[in-house]
Amino acid sequence: MTVTRLTATRPTETVPAPRTEAHPLAKSPAPRFRLRTSGPDLLLCGVLLTVILTVQGWNITRFPTFSDDEGTYLAQAWSVQQGRGLAHYTYWYDHPPVGWIQIALITWPASLIDQDAMTLATMRYAMLLVGGISAVLLYVLARRLGLPRWGAGLGMALFGLSPLAVALQREIFLDNIAVMWMLLAFCLAASPRHHLWHHFGAGLAAATSVLSKETMLVVLPALLVTMWQHSHRDTRKFAVTGAVAACGLTGLGYPLYALLNHELFPGRGHVSLIDGIRFQMSREGSGFILAKGTNSHAVFESWLYYDTVLPLGGLAGAVLLLGVLRWSVTARALAGPALAVATLALVAMRPSGYLPAMYVIQVLPFLALIVAGTASSVAHAVLLRGARRGARHGARRGARAFRYARGTLLAALGATVAVLVVSHWYDGDRTALTADANAPYRAAAAWMRDDVADPGRTRALVDDALWLDLVHAGYRPGDGAIWFYKADLDPAVARTLPNGWRDIDYVVASPTVRRDAVDLPTVKAALQHSTPVAVFGEGADRIEIRRIAGGTK
Known part of the structure; x- marks a missing residue:
């Protein structure tokens, strides 16, 4: 009988390389992220949400100055609540009524308690609900697009605490409601679970956004890009078809309403949807946005008066992602938001178009995502380079070098943010918290x-x-x-x-x-x-x- 001896051998010792993380934007599809089950994300999002709501709610009735548009939307919401119709005067299809119907629902509990509270100053508090939901949705979207936790928090802070955002998100504008629904559509489109109902829901949310403010129509191609990237290749055709059908059929409800009321086509003695569209399309243009002396340039300067970091930084980042860096991992992950920024910017630059002051609301979340995504990508590239350099000098030295590089970079980023952002935002946010314009x-x-x-x-x-x-x-x-x-x-x-x-x-x-x-x-x-x-x-x-x-x- 042959006996086989088992000889004990010592395992070969290897020097472990320092730990390097995968690129936060390189994972495709995006990692499964659920805000409700992630303790650190819930904590960070909760803290940021508390700060954002505090800043936006403080002094909300006194700044900024009341606008006639705010009063119009609230008066129309009051008319819906009172059963007087879709508007406090003749409804002439200037905007789809879905936006102020939602305002009527949001303000309805307060109006039941005190009908006299249905005034512009008091009802501005209702916009805190819209702004808070939008901020959380932006955080979720950033995480689903692959941003690290701190990058998503940076995007949320940029979106909620910029003086431009604080001033405009306080106001009762249809744009704020439309942005909330569009962010929900992007979150559903970027769902990592690939459920068909998520994409169907994205189509419904997108239609609700467009019916809240019709200019959100130009963002739909960017939403389609995000949906295409995050849908499973085996069910992509069904997902996209379902989303497009849901969006289109829901949107057709508006002209159907006009048709059933015999107000789709122009005629004597009544308003019509086509006349309303003609009016909007024939409004006198504001001029080229970069030409001094035009109304569009004055509006643009008013945006930059409040904040230059978010508009200019986000626009520059979108151009880089769609142009020079279009094949990079970051560009692929943020292709949808970058396309949204580019499209909305091109629409604003039409010399023959009308540019309202609240138009920038629609692009703010995408600007914040681009800035946060670019910062996350740059930070990771520097850290990865430092880790690889340290790996060549052994495990311990590599780990120390990695930790040192990470700390140095975070400190440098924090100092840069403090100098470029916080100092610039201080005066604008202080005005929003203390001024009495009303x-x-x-x-x-x-x-x-x-x-x-x-x-x-x-x-x-x-x-x-x-x-x-x-x-x-x-x-x-x-x-x-x-x-x-x-x-x-x-x-x-x-x-x-x-x-x-x-x-x-x-x-x-x-x-x-x-x-x-x-x-x-x-x-x-x-x-x-x-x-x-x-x-x-x-x-x-x-x-x-x-x-x-x-x-x-």
Whole structure:
């Protein structure tokens, strides 16, 4: 019998190489990330969310200045709540109504408790819910696109704490609601689980975004790119087809509504969806955004006044990712957000297009993602290079070199952020937390409530920022408190003013009223035949309450 001896041998000792992490953006598909089951992510996201909501909520009723657009959307939401229709005047298809229907739902609980709370100042708090959800969705999207935890936190902070974001996300704009739904669509499109219902849901969310603010339509190609990258190759055709069908069929509900109301096509005696589209497409252009003296350039400068880091840094990053670095791992992971930035920027640069001040809201989350993604990629490239260099000098020295490089880089990044970002944002955020830009509006609302003898029989032209204040003070909605545009542009209102400006008692001449009265004959005549009885504020921002000479009061 042969006996086999087992000889014990010592294992060959090897020197372990220092640990190097895979590129955070190189994993395809993205790692399975669930915010609700990740303790560190929940902690970081929760802390950042608390800071963002505190900064955005502090002094929210006093800054920035109330705008007529905010008042219009809130007044339309009030009309929905009261069962008066889709608008407080004739709905003429200027925007899809889905946006202010959501505002009506968000503000409905507060209006049940106190109907008089349905005013612009108080209802700004409702936007904290929209802003908070959007910030969390951006964090989730950043993680699903492969950003490291600190990179996702950086993107969330950029999106929520930039002075530009703080000023605009406080306001009751349809753009903020549309951004929330589009971020949800991107999160579902980038889902690592590849469920078909995720992509179907992305289509529904995208349609809701477009129906909240129609200009989000230009972001859909970027969403499609992200969905294509993150769908499984075996079910990609079904996923994309389902998403496109869900988005298209949901969007068709708007023209179907107009068709069923016999308001799809132009005709005598009624508004139409086609007329509304024609108006939006034929609006006078704001000029080229880079040409000094144009309205678009003034809007662009107002954005840069609040923040230059996020707009310029994000735009530069998108150009690099789509151009010079288009084949890199970072570019592939962030192709969707980069395309969204590029598309929205090109639309803004049309010389013949109209550029509103709130347009930048739509691009803010994608700018934040690009800046955070670029920073994450640069940080990892430097760390990886240091780790590989250290590996050539042995395990211990390599590990020390890696830790040293990581600490040095993080310190350098922190110092850079502090110098370039925090110092630049300090003044803007301090203004948002301390300034009182709406004192004239509060004083004018109080005067119209307390110093007019019989509000129920008084007619006053007012902008929509104060329209609900007057309604709650007892003025009749529609023909007592009159949104000044409608005195000239709405035949139903004009019929209640057979004598024109002589049937009006007061004009609350805010900056918006004085600016736009040039093109409104009735409003212009009312200003010319009136004298100020109270003035609140100074300079161009003042609000004058003017009594009309031929009025009844």
